[in-house]
Amino acid sequence: MPIVSLIARERKQNKPQQNTPFASQILPMFAIILATLWIRAFIHQVSFYMKEIRNMASYIEGTLIKGEKLVYVGNISLWTLAPLLLLGFVLLIAYGLGVIVFLIAYIKYKTTELAFTNKRVVAKFGFISRRTMEINITKVESIQVHQNIMGRIFNYGSLVITGSGESQAPIVGISNPMEFRRAFMEAQDMAQKDQ
Incomplete structure (x- = not known):
């Protein structure tokens, strides 16, 4: 062939x-x-x-009683979310899963509320599972501020609110904690003078 x-x-x-x-x-x-x-x-x-x-209406705004006014609203610092944001960025580049991590950081930022009114201090944590703390403004004995070196540089820290001899869990990662404490002390003085 x-x-x-x-x-x-x-x-x-x-x-x-x-x-x-x-x-x-x-x-x-x-x-x-x-x-x-x-x-x-x-x-x-x-x-x-x-x-x-x-x-979603703010939890704090939704629980105001007659004659109660918001005096100061604290926010969670974005610097405390930096590890989540960095992980989200890395996972977004590598696997595209960073969107989920960014969503978790966003939910944590939006669902953590801390404020005081002319009558009480209110803190709320969580979206589905909610944890709240409310103390009458005249019953607060002290507000302790804890800041590490990074907190001092980027102006964030933890607040420990002690009321009637009972120490509360720290409120971690609040921006401008010293300003929050100063504004609270002024509001507490005004509330005690009004009594």
């Missing part, structure tokens, strides 16, 4: 089989449609929870 016919016969034998339209065109389109539907459902769920958080 001539070599040319052997090569032609070998090419016919090694020729790949023609894929059916189902396998080559419909399956990838089906996979793209499923992925799109899953992503849309995920985005819808995330946007629902973000809307709930955004539209």
Whole structure:
């Protein structure tokens, strides 16, 4: 047999089989449609929870009683969320999972509330599981401020509010803790003069 016919016969034998339209065109389109539907459902769920958080009335504003006014509202410092934000950035680049970590940091930032009114000190932590602390402003004996070196540099720290001889759990990561304490002391003096 001539070599040319052997090569032609070998090419016919090694020729790949023609894929059916189902396998080559419909399956990838089906996979793209499923992925799109899953992503849309995920985005819808995330946007629902973000809307709930955004539209959710402040716990503190919702618990004000007649004649009570907000005097000072403290915020959690973004510097205390820096490890979460850094992890979110790394995971976003590496795996795309950073969005979830950013969402956790956002929820922690938005659902931690600390304020005092002309009548009491109120702190609230958590979104689904909620922990609150409320102390009458005249019953607070002291506010301790704890700041490490980074806290001093970036102006954040922990507050420990002691009321009626009972020490409360520290409120960690509050921005401007010294300003919070100063404003509280002034409000407490005003409340004691009014009594």
